Amino acid sequence: MIRFTHVSKTFPNGTGALRDLSFHIPRGQFVFLTGHSGAGKSTILSLLYAHDRPSSGEVKISGYTVGALRASEVPKLRRRLGVIFQDFRLLEHRTAEENVAFALEVTGARRDTISPRTMRALTRVGLAGKARAYPKELSGGEQQRVAIARAIVNDPPIVLADEPTGNLDERARNGVFQLLKDIHAGGTVVIMATHDMDLVRDTPYRIVELREGELVYDSAVDEADDTP
Amino acid sequence: MIRFTHVSKTFPNGTGALRDLSFHIPRGQFVFLTGHSGAGKSTILSLLYAHDRPSSGEVKISGYTVGALRASEVPKLRRRLGVIFQDFRLLEHRTAEENVAFALEVTGARRDTISPRTMRALTRVGLAGKARAYPKELSGGEQQRVAIARAIVNDPPIVLADEPTGNLDERARNGVFQLLKDIHAGGTVVIMATHDMDLVRDTPYRIVELREGELVYDSAVDEADDTP
Amino acid sequence: MRLTWREVWHSFWRTPLLSSLSIIMIAFSLYSVGLFGLVATNFRHTLSDLAERVEVVAFMLRGTPIETITLASEDIEAFPEVLSVNYVSEDEALARARVELVEFREAYEDLATNPLPASLEIRLRPQFRNAAQARTVAERLRAFGFVDDVRFGQDWVERLDRIRNLAGIVGLVIGAAFGLVAIVIIGVTIRMTVLHRAREISIMRLVGATNAFVRRPFLIEGTLRGVLGGALALGMSFASYRLFASGMGLSGESFVFFTPSQAGLIVGFGLLLGLIGSLISVGRHLRHV
Amino acid sequence: MRLTWREVWHSFWRTPLLSSLSIIMIAFSLYSVGLFGLVATNFRHTLSDLAERVEVVAFMLRGTPIETITLASEDIEAFPEVLSVNYVSEDEALARARVELVEFREAYEDLATNPLPASLEIRLRPQFRNAAQARTVAERLRAFGFVDDVRFGQDWVERLDRIRNLAGIVGLVIGAAFGLVAIVIIGVTIRMTVLHRAREISIMRLVGATNAFVRRPFLIEGTLRGVLGGALALGMSFASYRLFASGMGLSGESFVFFTPSQAGLIVGFGLLLGLIGSLISVGRHLRHV
């Protein structure tokens, strides 16, 4: 499903964000991406949704090779992903409902299905009551949940979540995490960048840890090593 | 220093964010503002830095009454505050260093002191190495730390921090918390809105908890009640 | 499609200020073009008034019998270039000279014999009113036996030709300059709108919108603004025209407004400008978002 | 202060596109005004050429002795309104008539006696070339005993007066219209810049910047843009002038450019427009941020 092969990323200003990174995420996995601030978590995700291209190495996702993507293929790839951005990236001039509906409209979904699917997604994140509010009328956590609803509204096969619980209180955080777990249970690959050690500790899911752009720990590999 | 007297806040779209809130924060306190997402934490802070005005009741801060503030007094009040916004609010077209320096320049600080003070603030948040980077070249946590550096650079008597650790890993979070504790130790009032229960549990500091815009717990009051 | 229209509608009403301002700017630039067009049209109109005066005069030998002249007049009237032929007798010529040439009035009053010859004044059809055609007719007139001399105010006709050419060139140059200004303004307006919405566009693309999807509402919006701007420009031109005409006391005959097809052209020009401007600036900008 | 300049410099170079586009727009609008100014100036110039021809002609009684005329000429030359006096004898008048009035050439050739009177042609000083002054001089001339009649082409003089007034009014109206367009465009440009930086402005104010602090760089920037735009407009006007002059083969005397003070006025106008535009739009917008 997703494969990084000796991937490095150096930004134009000289910052080396990723160094010689290789890993594979098969169909149906739930992966935590951890590491200190600036370790390269968001950079990995931005390669996956083809916002950036690797400086060297190869990034493959759902059959596409990110470095060699033609302009017309970028939207196709993105429609197969649900992305929760660290800074939300909501359209300021649209209500919560319109922001979520937009992700469906873009894919050319049937008009009569758009409204019910949008409301279902908002309900799942506990925001049905704020459907008509504009982003600036929402609290930080409410904006984050709109972003989550938008990412999951068209049932994508892969969900990329960048710090989806940073602005949430304990209860909302558990709700969102449960939501991602449910989605994963339906067969979706979920990659979640997070600092939240409470979530990561004792998790049955795979953990990938970065430090200064290098992979320093991968529970899948290390557990495999541990078994005799 | 800060006093809320029967404060309510209803937004133009009808959302009642705060209801009949009264509390007092004397000089030199460290206060945690907690509560679920949408409880009204950011709204309290936005009243304090005079972005919003109370719908009813009175908000007093360092001698100013927010509801009755003349336009020319708003900048004066804001210069006495260091605010860390939940969404950072960095100037996109300026480097980290320029963003921090700006808060000093605005107050008319002596030119030759600006550069060293700016660098000292960036060093305190562990970002001296990213001084020349623009916000979009910084990771989420790095942006948050620039926002923190900007808030503390002119040693304000009051620091308002809205979720200042939401995007930080455990180590950076502890660093920032330690920083706020140090600042508080120097006599500064710190009001910190947070969801981070790890920080709040067993803290020696005052905790104010909101639910649906109402004050449901205040450790200062409740402890006073507990003592016989 | 319905979505696109909603998009256009929304984007208009979410930035009503920006949207109306850009329409006003388009209107102003097309108004400039329109004003110039009006001046040009009416200048041409005035010129054709002048051109009507282009005539060829054949002076006759003294004593030509009136029958010969009548016959010849009919021949000449049959020339394809000729609109009308007017016979001026010797007496009429003297009477006219007394009226028109004030300086010589007294001189003529003293005269015993009339020194002025009779003449035929020949007016040309509109399409033949230029130096070359007047010369051709003059040559043909010289062939008549009773014709002493032919004049057709060669200088005057040639000068008129030159003014006409110059007016055409100046009109084209200034018109083109203003058109360029209009295109630049429209391009800038839309470019600013795109800049203003750069964040929004980048988010749309991150969510999976194709370039065509992102571009479409901009193109429609640009086109609509162009049309609205053109219509507004037309309205302002008309108001100016009425104001000027009534202020100057000019009648609708000597001072004309655009024909319906010219009016349509202005609006169509607005549409085209809006479309081209948005195509260029959206296309260029999208590459950078 | 230094900070403000850095601010201006930064904001220019961080949006080089927007900044240069707005300068170009200001330039284009002032260029429109400039072009019209050039046309107006040169129209006035041409008119004053025409006005030079305003002269008063005094026809003399037959047989006036030449000494009387010479003496009178000197008297008349001493009139404050008079530039020069030219004596045209009877013979000269006939010779001229033969040349100028082609239609009557033959008629005059046949004449035994010269029917034309001698005359004095009096040209007026530039500032007195209008209908009222010409009439005054004419009245005074009539007082001379040997003067038979005085003509000063009253119609022609009055028509010239009317054209001059009309040209002045049209010039003012069109100039004002273009000036308005320029102000609108500048206002819009700056308003768009402010909109474009609304987020930045609101952040500055949240950090404690005063209104004056936020406003200052915009005002300086607007003023600078106005000046640059004005200078550019001046350059474009000059280029157009040279192109047109050389293309039409017109000399520098009959077709003039702006005087240095007029050129300064255009740049100063740009400055003023930039300042006013930014004052209005920044002031208005800041209230809403």
Ligand SMILES: Nc1ncnc2c1ncn2[C@@H]1O[C@H](COP(=O)(O)OP(=O)(O)OP(=O)(O)O)[C@@H](O)[C@H]1O
């Ligand atoms: N566009 C960019 N240009 C230059 N450097 C960048 C850019 N984006 C990120 N970086 C740098 O690359 C490094 C990795 O950034 P990234 O955003 O991937 O970190 P992260 O692990 O997501 O951190 P956080 O937890 O704080 O969000 C950081 O040092 C950052 O400053």
Ligand SMILES: Nc1ncnc2c1ncn2[C@@H]1O[C@H](COP(=O)(O)OP(=O)(O)OP(=O)(O)O)[C@@H](O)[C@H]1O
């Ligand atoms: N400008 C606004 N207009 C209308 N409603 C608003 C506005 N700002 C906030 N609200 C609403 O007021 C309530 C309180 O919002 P506030 O931002 O204070 O919450 P919060 O406690 O900071 O939450 P979070 O932890 O998610 O940031 C929410 O229900 C929110 O939707």
Ligand SMILES: [Mg+2]
């Ligand atoms: Mg990140």
Ligand SMILES: [Mg+2]
């Ligand atoms: Mg908040």
